[in-house]
Amino acid sequence: MTKQLRDIFQGFSKLSREERLQALKDVGVLHDSDVDYLAKGGLRDTSLGEKFIENVIGYFQIPLGVATNFRIDGKDFVIPMAVEETSIVAAASKTAKWIRESGTITTEVVGAEIIGQIQCAKVQDFATFEKQLLAQKNYMIEISNREVAFGLVRRGGGVRDIVVRRVPRGDGSDMAVVHVMMDPCDAMGANIMNQVCEFLKEPIEQFTGEKVTMCILSNLVDSKITRATVHITDIDADLAEKIAEASLFAQQDPYRAATNNKGVLNGIDPILVATGNDWRAVEAGIHAYASRTGQYRSITRWYRDGKGLTGVFEAPLIVGTVGGVTTLHPTAMMCMKMLGTTSANDLSRVIAAVGLVQNLGALKALTTVGIIEGHMKLHTKNLALGAGAEEREIPLVQKKLEEILAIRKRISLSNAIDVLKELRSQASQKL
Structure with missing residues (x-):
């Protein structure tokens, strides 16, 4: 091959x-x-x-x-x-x-894992939240893989880790963001990740007493x-x-x-x-x-x-x-x-x-040579079409536009219109 x-x-x-x-x-x-x-x-x-x-x-x-x-x-x-x-x-x-x-x-x-985010917009005590959640980390990974991501697990993927992040709110308090790390195998993984995050909402609220406010994957996958x-x-x-x-x-x-x-x-x-x-x-x-x-x-x-x-x-x-x-x-x-x-x-x-x-x-x-020469040379056909050239006229308009480009280093739709008018005028005179 x-x-x-x-x-x-x-x-x-x-x-x-x-x-x-x-x-x-x-x-x-x-x-x-x-x-x-x-x-x-x-x-x-x-x-x-x-x-x-x-x-x-x-x-x-x-x-x-x-x-x-x-x-x-x-x-x-x-x-x-x-x-x-x-x-x-x-x-x-x-x-x-x-x-x-x-x-x-x-x-x-x-790396292999994509990232899902579970947000608790307002937490009373971040340190306590983190400690309570990490104590249940292995359990949450296990139930996520068993109840939601079992298809990925069969293919060698699934939820691998859970990480807790402190994100300042800007008002002196914190929000807590739980990152779910999952190997999606050959899928992009957005749908299954969102399902996992939604599934974990209830356990997180039970373990911490805090309110989950949002569940969604992240498109910044620096992992x-x-x-x-x-x-x-x-x-x-x-x-x-x-x-x-x-x-x-x-x-x-x-x-x-x-x-x-x-x-x-x-x-x-x-x-x-x-x-x-x-x-x-x-x-x-x-x-x-x-x-x-x-x-x-x-x-x-x-x-x-x-x-x-x-x-x-x-x-x-x-x-x-x-x-x-x-x-x-x-x-x-x-x-x-x-x-x-x-x-x-x-x-x-x-x-x-x-x-x-x-x-x-x-x-x-x-x-x-600059960006114009190569790009615009290939763009001459578009300009010819934009000017209204018919199929048989396009090569002639293109050739003339390339000549103008070589001399002036720039061409536009108005150039193509002028060229087409001249070509048609010359053709009518021959008739």
Whole structure:
């Protein structure tokens, strides 16, 4: 499979849609049923949508593409990405090719537990509350696993620990927050965690005499961190220095960090969407983790490593491969099959790697040609469409817009409208 995937990476972007589907089928990434499903436009029957949300009137479709050239932990991947923004798939593929030829991508997951929170908004004596609760900790873990999380326990997971935290209210008194630590195995774990927290509400009130005011999981899962590392050995020293300096900018300045992290999420979110995972939860966790020092910072860092360049992504990236949309929506199931990841940890590692690669591509562009040249060159088709160009006119408008971009270093919709008017005027004169 690895050699076959490597073979289709060459010139993949130049193929027609039909040829891309055939190539993916030839190497076993897609099957006949998948190709037929995609060729017919994917999911059309709204009955499934009715099961997901309320007041359904249809589907909002965004493009589904694949990023190529990714070799992660020694294994080749075709990366499904559901996204509407120009240049994301192209940049990921191009940067992955550079790394493939001149470096490596490695990943790991550190930790296993997600976090649930049980709040007691006002406690009379925090020290007494903590002592009473911790005395019953083992019992609460045991009954949670027996009565609620038994399915996870059978798969090797379940509630592992209970921790009590003091959180100042700001008025001189304290609230108590109980953290439930649970291994969700290959599920994202939100639903089962919320059930465990609700289940523990009554025992906590009985043991402490205090009132439980809220039960909910936390999306800041600093107890389970996904780490991806890119190391490039063959790189121009000046370029490596520029990328390291750009990274330092994002580490030190929250205004730059916000845009830097958005660029990382350009690689992460499309995979989350394609696989039916909760991108909102992942983003919330990543942004909270980026602020853990009291200042919002970059979730990636790049530094000179001898003559090479090393980059690291590190953040919570909690995903699932079972349950919910991931195993109900046919497109999500197809994308999961395309990736070939069998566990939530494996999926998390791949997603982190793509986010880091996307970040490298953006930093390279920013520190060399600038962000406009590459992005806007790919954006010319959108501008042509926005101007009202017909299918046969689009290549001509694109070519002229690229010429304008090369000279002026900027283009806009008004340029596309002017170009289209001129082309149509010339065509009418010939008639």
